[in-house]
Amino acid sequence: MVNMDDFSIVFIVGLLTFIAGIFSLKRENRLFGDSVNTTAKVVAYYEYTDYPNTITMYTMAVEYYHSDGRLIQAREQSSSNRQKYPVGTELKIAYSKEKPDLFILSGDNSRKIIMVGMIIVGLAMMTAIGVVALNS
Numbered sequence: 001m002v003n004m005d006d007f008s009i010v011f012i013v014g015l016l017t018f019i020a021g022i023f024s025l026k027r028e029n030r031l032f033g034d035s036v037n038t039t040a041k042v043v044a045y046y047e048y049t050d051y052p053n054t055i056t057m058y059t060m061a062v063e064y065y066h067s068d069g070r071l072i073q074a075r076e077q078s079s080s081n082r083q084k085y086p087v088g089t090e091l092k093i094a095y096s097k098e099k100p101d102l103f104i105l106s107g108d109n110s111r112k113i114i115m116v117g118m119i120i121v122g123l124a125m126m127t128a129i130g131v132v133a134l135n136s
Contacts, residue, residue, distance in 0.1 A: 011129045018122025025115040031102060035094035040064035040103065042089045046075065058083050064093060066100050074101040078111075 040062040049056050057079040066072050072095070085091065092106035104111065 007129050007133055011126055014122045014125025014129065016122070017118050018126065021115050021118030021122060024118065025112065028112060028115060031096040031098055032094060032104060035096055035104075036067055036100075037092065037094050037106060038064050038067075040091050040093045042085050042087050042091065043073070044087060045083050048079075055081055057081055060084065062091065062093070062103070064095065064103070066095075070100075072100050074103055077102065077104075 041064070042060055043063050044061040046059045046061060047056060048059075058081070059079045060076040060083070061073065062076070063071055063073045074095075093103045094106050095101075095103040
């Protein structure tokens with residue numbers, strides 16, 4: 001016998017994943033759809049260790065000039081288990097006009113790929129549950 005509570009939970013998780021993916025992608029497009037391209041310089045890495053001290057993660061800090069001449073110092077929005085670029089490296093970036101301290105590396109679509117993946121996984125979960133529920 002099929003337990004409908006389990007199906008409901010999986011469907012709700014799929015729906016929430018789908019909605020989160022849609023909203024995240026819309027926000028990303030709003031922030032970086034009309035971004036400003038410039039050059040940034042890696043100035044530091046912030047290091048932290050997860051609990052229970054098994055993985056060390058690094059967040060890159062860069063500085064770049066806003067189109068009005070202000071110096072912006074910003075941290076990358078993601079972390080890595082390695083320092084991707086040596087301090088002093090110059091990188092091509094795109095920063096948000098709406099929030100100039102938010103930037104992405106030029107040509108880096110990894111965030112959008114993750115968001116589209118969330119949408120696809122959410123749809124797949126809801127579809128699979130629908131098919132199983134109809135066939136039981």
